[in-house]
Amino acid sequence: MSSLTSSPAARTVIAAIAVIGALSVSACSSSGANPGSSASAEADGRTLAEVQDAGVLVVGTEGTYRPFSFHEDGSGDLTGYDIEIITAVADELGVDVEFQETQWDGIFGGLDAGRFDVIANQVSINEERLADYDFSTPYTISPGVLVVAEDNTDITSLEDLSGKSSAQSLTSNWYEVATGYGANVEAVEGWAQAVELLRQGRVDATVNDELTFLDYEQTEGGDTGLKLVDETDDASENAFAFRKGSDDLVDAVDDALEELRSNGTLAEISEKYFGQDVSQ
Numbered sequence: 001m002s003s004l005t006s007s008p009a010a011r012t013v014i015a016a017i018a019v020i021g022a023l024s025v026s027a028c029s030s031s032g033a034n035p036g037s038s039a040s041a042e043a044d045g046r047t048l049a050e051v052q053d054a055g056v057l058v059v060g061t062e063g064t065y066r067p068f069s070f071h072e073d074g075s076g077d078l079t080g081y082d083i084e085i086i087t088a089v090a091d092e093l094g095v096d097v098e099f100q101e102t103q104w105d106g107i108f109g110g111l112d113a114g115r116f117d118v119i120a121n122q123v124s125i126n127e128e129r130l131a132d133y134d135f136s137t138p139y140t141i142s143p144g145v146l147v148v149a150e151d152n153t154d155i156t157s158l159e160d161l162s163g164k165s166s167a168q169s170l171t172s173n174w175y176e177v178a179t180g181y182g183a184n185v186e187a188v189e190g191w192a193q194a195v196e197l198l199r200q201g202r203v204d205a206t207v208n209d210e211l212t213f214l215d216y217e218q219t220e221g222g223d224t225g226l227k228l229v230d231e232t233d234d235a236s237e238n239a240f241a242f243r244k245g246s247d248d249l250v251d252a253v254d255d256a257l258e259e260l261r262s263n264g265t266l267a268e269i270s271e272k273y274f275g276q277d278v279s280q
Helices: 008-017 039-043 048-054 081-093 104-112 127-132 173-180 191-199 210-219 247-262 265-274
Strands: 056-061 069-071 096-101 118-124 133-135 140-149 165-168 184-187 206-209 226-243
Touching: 048 056, 048 081, 048 247, 056 081, 056 104, 069 081, 081 096, 081 118, 081 247, 081 265, 104 118, 104 226, 127 133, 133 247, 140 191, 140 210, 165 173, 165 191, 165 206, 173 184, 173 206, 191 206, 191 210, 191 226, 206 210, 210 226, 210 265, 226 247, 247 265
Parallel strands: 056 096, 056 118, 165 184
Antiparallel strands: 118 226, 133 226, 140 206, 140 226
């Protein structure tokens, strides 16, 4: 895999990458701003003792965000990558887990209001959120990746995008990455359209989040006719978000995540949903 360099194009890319911390999956709701956040969150953190006394960790999540937080067949049990990991964390803490489903636009407001103790919904760590919230250690690491058709031998690195066509959403940071490497962008509405153009041979490549590509491969059974040929050095880091002042609860969750990482639980859950370990 190539790395970002000091070339003018790469400097543009680096500038774009600097805000990738605000991204997770393309068009992913958890990459947006902090709807509903407020300074009042600072004074009302949840302590480990409070959670243990209650015997339950109350978790805010969307419930409509596949493969991270969703209902089987639309109306079945709540499941997903984030759901399984936070449930395993609660087990480590010795408490039950209770999910409060809410739309993304209200999820930080719900945390601020104390409706739940933590958000488990692929929340990307960025400077804006760090100013308002506490975060656990990341449990998802995802770089940007360059995807081409399986039979393409002309493009093997991001540098090879110069002069090639790349399907990108114009509002995505991946657009800036692609143009930073000199690609001619074919505007699309999102990943599904980009993949369709790529499989039809109407574009040469697309740049997107690795999780998006891995989820697509898993969903399609691995035979998509596409391949990943390069990735960015920088990656988005997604973690559990808490109200400020939840210090010892965050420490306990971090300890739980470390135990789950050491005993292979995080890798097992990750491979179930993405076919490889994206937890580190």
